[in-house]
Amino acid sequence: MATNCGGSVETVKKNKEDKKRLRKEIKVSHTLLRHEGINTVSFPTKNLAVANGGLGNGVSREQLLHVLGQCGHVECLLMPPNKPYAFVSYGTVKDARRCQTSLGGSHLLCQGQTITLYFCFVEKVDYNYNFTCSSIELPPGLKVLEDFVTSEEETGVLESLDWVSLNNDVTAQKSLKHRKVKHYGYEFLYETNNVDKDKLLPGGLPSACDFVLEKCLKENIINIKPDQLTVNQYQPGQGIPPHVDTHSAFEDTILSLSLGAKTVMDFRHPDGRSVAVVLPRRSLLVMKGESRYLWTHGITPRKLDVVPAVGGERPGVVTCDPRDLTLSQRDTRTSFTFRKVRHTPCDCGYPSACDSQQPCWTPPAPPLPRSDTDAAQLESRFVHAVYEEIAGHFSGTRHSPWPRVAAFLRSLAPGALLLDVGCGNGKYLGVRPDVFAGKMGNWGSQRPPASPASLIYGWYTKCTLNRLQDQVDAAVGCDRSQSLMQICAERGFQAFTCDALDVPLRSSVCDACISIAVIHHFSTQERRLSAIKELIRLLKPGGRALISVWALEQEYNKQRSKYLKKTKEENGCPGKDCGTIPPPQVHAGKDVSLVQNDQTTLSVHTNRTTFSSQDLLVPWHLKGVTQKSPEPPAHLTDSVTEPTSGPILHRYYHVFCEGELEDLCRKVENVTVQSSYYDQGNWCIILEKTDA
Known part of the structure; x- marks a missing residue:
């Protein structure tokens, strides 16, 4: 009797493992179809998709070949760059089937992390892959x-x-x-x-x-x-x-x-x-x-x-x-x-990128906005247009998530639907690595393809969202910059273009929202408040939002922020901020206050110094980018005090003083403040949406 009972327990355990593996394989099938347009098949073939066995998971070709070779002769192994999957072709269907049954659900130790492999049959593997960058040559010279x-x-x-x-x-x-x-x-x-x-x-x-x-x-x-x-x-x-x-x-x-x-x-x-x-x-x-x-x-x-x-x-x-x-x-x-140090001006054949040949041109400083129309125009010129120009350079300087933001994301429950409003290059969309293919949840055979459109047009039924919570984490981003959204797409993230004041998603659809270094780009209190209200609208009751903004106080509790302490190798401000090349030092420790027609205009901030005003323009020195026209747009200037290697673009910021962010959030209905804190030159707050 005891033996029979033990055998039953073992059978039940095996059945649970088989069912779990089958669910994972179904999830893999839908992800491959959605992200790559690759159809898996239910019948055995010589070809398999290897989920979690990609370069993007830290699996090397040599390591994967060693595992796959245990099941037979591998004719071809395709490992697309930065993807969490691979494709293998065996010499026979028998070998491929042996791989699928014996290696499915097996574990692989990669870079100190345990990876679980899952396999799905595909009808064919395209050996004549369209190598869009295989003919690239070295840059001239x-x-x-x-x-x-x-x-x-x-x-x-x-x-x-x-x-x-x-x-x-x-x-x-x-x-x-x-x-x-x-x-x-x-x-x-x-x-x-x-x-x-x-x-x-x-x-x-x-x-x-x-x-x-x-x-x-x-x-x-x-x-x-x-x-x-x-x-x-x-x-x-x-x-x-x-x-x-x-x-x-x-x-x-x-x-x-x-x-x-x-x-x-x-x-x-x-x-x-x-x-x-x-x-x-x-x-x-x-x-x-x-x-x-x-x-x-x-x-x-x-x-x-x-x-x-x-x-x-x-x-x-x-x-x-x-x-x-x-x-x-x-x-x-x-x-x-x-x-070799140069002692004469550069006269190279690339004047658009040459600091020696840049004209000295300074635009008039914009006035502080008096109306919502003024504010929208200012943000269009000194926020939106700038980030379109600097998207590539900006993305190249943004790699590591801020620790306390990452901690907030890791605190979310399994299955949480996250929206990053103002996601930039998407660096926070990949913080949860437990999602296959990275970025958006897998929806199962009875659901439409998961995409921003399905959120926008209300395809998520209550039943669908409930099933989603039991299965996956989903991270979606949005940003005003089309160029940054293109970078997100290239990195495999689910993101779409929109304004943070008008996110085209249904109300009460998100479990969590983050807005990192975004709201300080709105130029009036009314617009900053509207941006916070929009975040809360998107949250479900009980959902949480994390907001961070740049602080006026760059020295707090007798501690200087990294922005003031860091060496000037990088001209980086928190979040969407300064570039890697420092701005000209006009007057150390001061913002340059400008007056035009008896109306106070925005000050031009000197980098790595304390703030003396809350509304200001912060420079970004752009390198290696050709200006699009001989007439510089209004947000471009060139240094008149130090030579630079490219144009300087100015971005609008409103830096928040202590208590200002909390006061603003208290104006929003149906929300409670869970916590607020100062983090390396930024004011941060975590909000929870309450029932109406």
Whole structure:
């Protein structure tokens, strides 16, 4: 009797596991259909979709092949870039079926996390995949010279560095947010993105690097010896924002030697073209002409790079070919960037991106709005138009979610429907990694495809929403910027374009809403209040909203905010804020108050200083972007005090004083304040919607 009872329990347990796996496979099928237009089939074939077995989950080609090979001969494995799934083709249907039954629901340890694999049959796998970026070539003037130094030479150069002692008079050593850095010859000043050409550091360039420069001269890579060196040390997960080295600061050719580890550097043209280039260990990157003057270059902060599976240690472009992609674990990399300081104005052939050739033009400052029409026009010029211009540059500087926002998102119950109003590049839409395909819930066979349209047009029935709560987390974003919404789409997020004052979703549909660094862009109290009311309208009773705005008090409880404390390597304000290149220092510690026709106008803020007014314009220095017309629009200016490498765009902000956000929220009906707090220069509040 005991044996029979034990067998029954085991059978029940097995049946539960089989049912759970079947539910997951159905969910995978609907996600593939919705996001990729890929139909799964109920009958066995040689081809399988591998859910959770993609590069986007941290699974490498080698690791997945090792697992899949246990079931038979793998003819082809497709791993699309940044996707959480892959496709495998076996030699026989029998092998594919063995894989589906024996490996479905199995666990895989990847990057310290346990991944569960699920498999669905597909009728065919398109081997002639349309590789939209497989023909991309290196930017003009860019070269990557492999094995430029030997292993012994690499060891000698790295051992010559002293990161322990801080002899700032010689090397101007700094610890920046994203890396450690040393300067030789001349110190690179992140305040101006330039060098002090009258202040030569003692000691010159280190003698350990002499052989590198002599080789460059001998092989005609350069015709004049560099006199400035910046050494950056990157740990895994660190990077550098996209930028163009200032034209007026340095001559044409720039050299960068990669030691210790390889990496992937991203290059982007002003027209939107982008190229990811593998920089192997001990290689020399040479940037001349267009690649030096026009294309931005940067390193995305991450611990894994997508690289070619064949020849991944060789220099070259990372294509979109899913037949030849895998992951590469980053290690400590030290780069040596050699440049020649320029002592005459730059006369390159790229005047639209050249700070030496930019005209000095200053627009009239706008007045404070007197009506809702005035406010809408001001926001159109100094918020909406600006973010359309800077979307790519802005997205390249926004990677890590704020910890307390991430904590709020992780506190949501399973199945919660989240809306991020003003989502930008969508960095908060991926905080919950437990959602397959990332971003929006899976709806089951009896539901319409999950999309913003289904929210907009009311396709969610009460029954549908109740079933959703038992199954998935769904995160949807919206933003006023079409360019940022395009970036969200490219990253696989569910997002749509709309105004935060008029979100085209049904009332009481969301379990949670967040508005991070958005409401401070509305230029009147009435419009800021309307934005909060719109958030509450979208919430279900009991739903919560997290709102953050920029604070007037950048020093609070005797603690300076990171905005004031951070080095000026990054011109970043909280949220949708300042760019990576600092604005001109007009009057330190003051906002420049402007008066026009006896009417007070907006002040122009000086970055990294305390605020002296609540309504102001904050500059963003745009790099590597061609102006669209010879007549600069009203929100563009150029620095008249320091040379820059691109136009300066001004964004409107209303910075909130202590208690102002709470007072505003108390004007909203059917809402209670759960908590409010100060977080690194921002006022934040969590609201709960009550029953009417």
